[in-house]
Amino acid sequence: MTPIGKLEDSRSNGARVSDVRKRYLDFFAKRGHTIIPSAPIVPENDPTTLFTSSGMQPLVPYLLGQEHPEGVRLADSQMSFRAEDIEEIGDNRHTTFFEMLGNWSLGDYFKNKQLPWVFEFLTSKEEGLGLDPKNLYVTVFAGDEASGMSEDTEAVGIWQELFKAKGIDAAFAKIGSEAAGYERGMQEVERIFAYDAKKNWWSRAGVPSKMPAGEPGGPDSEVFYDFGLPHDPKFGAHCHPNCDCGRFIEIGNSVFMQFIKKEDGTFGELPKKNVDFGGGLERLTAATRNNPDVFLVDVFDAARQSLTRRSGKEYTDAEATRSFRIILDHMRAASFMLASGITPGNSEQPYVLRRLIRRSIREADKLGIKEAVLAEVAEGYGAAYADQYPFVAENAAFIREQLEKEEAQFRKTLAHGMRELEKMGQEIDAFTLFTTYGFPVELTEEIAKERGITLDMTAVHAKMKEHQEKSRAGAAQKFAGGLADHQAATIRYHTAHHLLLKALQKVLGPDVHQRGSNITSERLRIDFSSPAKMTDEQKAEVEKIVNDAIDAALPVTRTVMAKEDAEKLGAEHEFGASYPEQVSVYSVGPKEASEADPKFAQAFSIEFCGGPHVANTSELGEEGKRFKIQKEEASSSGVRRIKAVLQ
Ligand SMILES: [Zn+2]
Ligand SMILES: [Zn+2]
Secondary structure: OOOOOOOOHOOOOOHHHHHHHHHHHHHHOOOOOOOOOOOOOOOOOOOOOOOOOOHHHHHHHHHHOOOOOOOOOOEEEEEEOOHHHHHHHOOOOOOOOOEOOOOOEEOOOOHHHHHHHHHHHOOOOOHHHHHHHHHEEEEEEEEEEOOEEOHHHHHHHHHHHHHHOOOOOEEEEEEOOHHHHHHHHOOOEEEEEEHHHHHHHOOOOHHHHHHHHHHHHHHEEEEEEEEOOOOOHHOOOOOOOOOOOOOOEEEEEEEEEEEEEEOOOEEEEEEEEEEEEEEHHHHHHHHOOOOHHHHHOOHHHHHHHHHHHHHHOOOOOOOOOOHHHHHHHHHHHHHHHOOOOOOOOOOOHHHHHHHHHHHHHHHHOOOOOOOOOHHHHHHHHHHOOOOOOOOHHOHHHHHHHHHHHHHHHHHHHHHHHHHHHHHHOOOOHHHHHHHOOOHHHHHHHHHHHHHHOOOOOOHHHHHHHHHHHOOOOOOOOOOOOOOOHHHHHHHHHHHHHHHHHHHHHHHHHHOOOOEEEEEEEEEEEEEEEEEOOOOHHHHHHHHHHHHHHHHHEEEEEEEEEEEHHHHHHOOEEOOOOOOOEEEEEEOOOOOOOOOOOOOOOOOOEEEOOOOOOOEEEHHHHHOOOOOEEEEEEEEEEEEEEEEEEEE
């Protein structure tokens, strides 16, 4: 561990994001945690969600009992993206893309160790962030009468001791609901606040009464930083830690997976209790600067400066701030997506990316920037993340090319569409704008909202749906049918994906590598590096290799090994991922290994992969199914895309 000096040294300019990340990871490494790399922002084998949206998400299988190859104490900084927040961007603390610092105990330490560590990390000047404990406020679970769960008095006791050691007399207040908080407000000496299950209980299903039998859950405890702003009464009569006025900002949350719901509806203690901590890296950095605006942390500096240069406006100009924030946020997210192999398109992740780009172009236009600017703004992020995520800078040329292309196209659409929209006056017709000018419906809705015009969006969407059904070319219907079935189908496609990548390398050469992938229960899609369109013969050959591997009934096995060993075996890296020292590797085949003929030497394919997979390739051929390439097309320059099915 290299000491990085005291944070105060850089406090005048604010702590840097990379300092805070490093301090955090060093702090938990020193306390026995293995640092695991961030999972990719697009979950590889989870068709139920488009993006990784928290540090917990990739860890869920392990929180539910699966053994983690790196042990029982883990910490990381996870790239996260929340698509549902796109339209909310504009205030000083929400971003679509962010990094979540996490630490986990998988059946190891619990509350009495974890909360003191969190507090120490936040307040220690030597090893942590050196935040003034006077600015920290915490919340705990108040209990839940409906399910007979009691208040988390253990957490209250731990927090009181911690504050006391810093000379702070932390009084406890039982609040209950958020509404009660606004009504009651808070007293000067109060520092520990108990809220109901809506605020301080975690389970995948929500509050205790909503949880099915067998579901784990537990209380959580949040830490808020007081930025000392005056309360804004527009949110409620009085301020309290869960107030949305911006005085208090949540900087960390410890979830204690402590209970399991029993068949009779009561709760029992879990035999193996877990802890999950998540803290927003940008917000923690903002706290070290004592400034609640996350857009002022260093990773945004270069991008913000290029916007100032191009627009002639300052970030702090009242009419410019919101547009600045939207572009800064969206271009950072877009840079990570593009660097992860996503290209703008019309559905799923590619469409979210396209929306980010289009919204940014409109905001740039509002700032008075009439020429292409996005590639220039995005450039700043490669350098800002060079230490932790070098793949962003490595893909700089690709990011620039894609943004320039998309911006050139959409600037025309925007100009035409806006002209027509202005002509429409109060009678904005979103459907016509879309079908005639390609003007996105969401954008029309946003513009109407800004102008105080209410559109009948239900009618617009009904018309859009009718229109799409007419023009639909047999596009895949998403995820129909029973869940168990789907999961099995998705897993089969994942294994087929491994077979396909290997077959492509055999036919097109060893330089073929995965550039992106998406797997659902209905098909698989792979983007791979290759300069030329495949011939029909090549496609037939690839199909034959995959089908032969299915017919050969090869076993699929998972092995945990040192990263170095896996690399020596030539295991294929999954795209957009970086790896810990111990890795999970999936190999397909051989049918039987012997000492003379060791397992990995004869394997059909070996990939770094977290799974899951079928046990045997023969499962892919059940009911006479065959592997078939449906489509082979260009995805972007030097990248081809295949959609394939088992049918
Ligand atoms: Zn407030
Ligand atoms: Zn895989």
